[in-house]
Amino acid sequence: MLAKYDSWIYLQNVTVKEILSNSDFYADLLARNKVLGFVELRPNRRQHEEILVSLMRGEGDRSFGPIWDVTHPHLENVLPNMPDDFLVGHWHADNTVWEESPTITSMHMHTWTGEKGKGNTVLVDCQKLYEKCPSHLRDYLQDLMLLHRSGSNDPETGELAKGAVHPALRTHSVTGGTSLFYTGPECDPVDGETELFNEYKTWLNGTQVDGALYDQENQIQWEWSEGDLLIWDNSCMVHGFLGGWKYGERVFDKLEGQWAKPEYSS
Ligand SMILES: [Fe+2]
Numbered sequence: 001m002l003a004k005y006d007s008w009i010y011l012q013n014v015t016v017k018e019i020l021s022n023s024d025f026y027a028d029l030l031a032r033n034k035v036l037g038f039v040e041l042r043p044n045r046r047q048h049e050e051i052l053v054s055l056m057r058g059e060g061d062r063s064f065g066p067i068w069d070v071t072h073p074h075l076e077n078v079l080p081n082m083p084d085d086f087l088v089g090h091w092h093a094d095n096t097v098w099e100e101s102p103t104i105t106s107m108h109m110h111t112w113t114g115e116k117g118k119g120n121t122v123l124v125d126c127q128k129l130y131e132k133c134p135s136h137l138r139d140y141l142q143d144l145m146l147l148h149r150s151g152s153n154d155p156e157t158g159e160l161a162k163g164a165v166h167p168a169l170r171t172h173s174v175t176g177g178t179s180l181f182y183t184g185p186e187c188d189p190v191d192g193e194t195e196l197f198n199e200y201k202t203w204l205n206g207t208q209v210d211g212a213l214y215d216q217e218n219q220i221q222w223e224w225s226e227g228d229l230l231i232w233d234n235s236c237m238v239h240g241f242l243g244g245w246k247y248g249e250r251v252f253d254k255l256e257g258q259w260a261k262p263e264y265s266s
Pocket of ligand 1: 093094239
C-alpha cells in the first residue's frame, strides 16, 4: 500500500454498521479525499448497496447498477502474457460514454487469491492534476468539449455506443472544485485534434517515465486483500489496474451509482 499520498484514506477495523450510522462523516471523507478503502470489510451484497447509497451527496439520482462477479473475461487469454504495466492505454473513468455517468464507483474484492501487490487498482485524482496542469493548457481546456467514445455497446441496439460530448473540465457537485475530465485515449476534441490537445495528452500519458498519470506522486495504488471495499469518486478520478495475476484469482462485485451529467462552470 502506498501511503505517501496525502489524500490517502486507509480504513481498518471499521464495521458496516459504523459506516451506515456515521454516513455523513464518511461522505465528507469521500468528498475531501476522493477515495475510501475499507480493509477486509467483507460486506454482503445488500450491505454493499446500502453503503453506496448512504454516501451519495450532491447532484445525480440515487440509483446504482450492480455488476456481480467481475472477472474481466476478455483478459483470460492475454493475462499470462500481460505485463504489470497494463495501465498503458487503459486509464479511464467509468461509463463516461453516456450523457450521464456514475459519480461513485465501488468495488468489493470478494475473491483475491493472487500475490499481494499484484493486480493493484491505481487511481489518479484529476482535481490535483488540474492544479498541476501547465497554465496555457488549463486556459485551452476552459471552453473545450470532448467526445468520449469508449467502447461500450448501446443496450438497446447492441451496437457500439456513439459516445457523449462532455466538457474537458468538470465542476465537482459537492465541493465546487475543478478537475480535468478525461477518460484515457478514448476521448478527443469534438472539432478534431489540435496541437494543444496532443500536447495535453502527452503531458498526461507521455511515457511511463514522464506522463503525469504515471508519476507515482499522483497515484493512489490499492494493494488488495480479500474482502476489501474500495470506493472512489468517479466524477474526478481516472483509474486502471495492474497485471501479475491469473484469471479467476481476482473477482469482485462492482456498483456504479449516482448517475449525473458532467457540468463545468468557470
Ligand atoms: Fe473501470
